Amino acid sequence: MLHINVNILNAGVFGGSWRFPGTDGTASYTIEHYTSIARKAEEAKLDAVFLADGPSLDPNIRHRTANNLEPTTVLARIAAQTERIGLIGTLSSSYNDPVELARRLGDLDHISGGRFGWNVVTTAGPVAARNFGRTGEPEHALRYRRAAEFTEQVVTGWAGRTELVSPQGRPVVVQAGGSSDGRRLASRIGEVIFSADQDLDHARAFRTEIRAGAAEFGRRPDEIVVLPGLSTVVGGTEAEAKARRELLDEILPDAYARGRLAAQLGISLDGLPDDEPIPAELLVDPDEAGGSQTFYRVVKAIIDTERPTLGQLLKKLSGGGGHRIVVGTPEQIADDMERWYREGAADGFNVMPDVLPSGFADFAEQVLPELRRRGLFRTEYDGTTLRDHLGLGLPTAPAGAYQGRPLEAAR
Incomplete structure (x- = not known):
């Protein structure tokens, strides 16, 4: 069956979600x-909740509520108020210590009853670098070399525990990254892969590549779960769904949308008119881009194939970063999810509702029942741990090749 997480991202994935009627724009600070x-x-029997994070103070705060509460702190509170739902938190491999992180996350997995998953990220961007006293963003390949060694140190530490051992053995390793380095890292250490894709054929090829790469590392390809991000806009009718999307586009702060896109592309958009395309000469090959190559690749593909004006591109992305947006009735959204699943492009989805909490309520109360009617989603949990929900066994731990060796600093 489908595996489905919900990404609790501030007031919702859309850049103007905090301005949506009836939404408390500051609720994400509580x-x-x-x-x-x-x-x-948990009532809806989802696999997990997912918390994104970045170790920096977001300068876009003037245009949108942001700067999440620290994930492990939030997930510890969620663990105390739930019994079965999985708990996935994003923590940086670039700006943490592997020994400390292994203890903190291992303890959380133990006290939650084996429900924790760690989303490994390499943390792109100069803002985070400055927050840690660095003069510039670490080079892309270095971030991924460090991430591989860092993760293997953390997993080796979990595997060596003799006390406070988790009921699921150890936390699930989640990884997000669509660059060449990111795909290699996913095949090497990822158990759940959070991906970004607009195109079904490309998503299917991505999933095939990750599973084949895992086999090269001596892993079982069928124990890798690929979950593309999916932004949902639900309406009782198709017209209602489209009207909701149009309103979200209208309330999107233009300065926020431009600033986010400029950061993704690594260029200035100052002086570029809304009614003309972004000049092609400003864009480099994705493998040469700094920052997050995953989202650069997604956005550049839209530019290359659709040739949108800047204004059209800003509306298509809706300030959400590049994850695919599906607008429609519960049946239409279920049709889309089923198609991606049946055609081998996804094992499920990391659902990113347009507005929180209302958009998630719509998804849980309208889309999930439709998926259940099709036999595509569970009605009850079969187990108690995150590995149970995902159908994952416990992979062999690294042999400790990196134990005791200092990591290359992400400088």
Whole structure:
């Protein structure tokens, strides 16, 4: 069956979600925002809640509520108020210590009853670098070399525990990254892969590549779960769904949308008119881009294939970063999810509702029942741990090749 997480991202994935009628724009600064969504996700029998994060203060705060609460702190509270739902948190391999992180996450996995998953990220961007006293962003390949060694150190530490051992053996390793380095890292250490894709054929090829790469590392390809990000806009009718999307586009702060896109592409958009395409000469090959090559690749593909004006591109992305957006009735959204699943492009989805909490309520109360009617989603949990929900066994731990060796600094 489908595996489905909900990404609790501030007030919702859309850049103007915090301005949506009836939404408390500052709710994401309260713990109840997260615990209430998590309890609803557990009632809906989702695999997990997912928390994104970045170790920096977001300069876009003037245009959108941001700067999440620290993930392990939030997930510990969610663990205390739930029993079965999985708990996935994003923590940086670039700006943490592997020994400390292994203890912190291992303890959380133990006290939650084996429900934790760690989303390994390499943390792109100069803002985070400055937050740690660095003069510039670490080079892309270095971030991924460090991530591989860092993760293997953490997993080796978990495997060596003799006390406070988790009921699932150790936390699930989640990885997100679509660059060449990111795909290699996913095949090497990822158990759940959070991906970004607009095109079904490309997503299917991505999933095939990751599984084949895992086999090269001596791993079982069928124990890798690929979950593309999916932004949902649900309406009782197709017209209602389209009207909701149009309103979200109208309330998107233009300065936020431009700033986010400029950061993704690594260029300035100052002086570029809305009614003309972004000049092709400003864009480099994705493998040469700094920052997040995953989202650069997604956005550049849209530019190359659709030739949108800047204004059209900003509306298509809706300030959400590049994840695919599906707008429609519960049946239409279920049709789309089923197609991607049946055609081998996804094992499930990391659902990113347009607005929180209302968009997730719509998804849980309208889309999930439709998926269940098709036999595509569970009605009850079969187990108690995140590995149970995902159908994952416990892979062999690294042999400790990196134990005791200092990591290459992400400088």
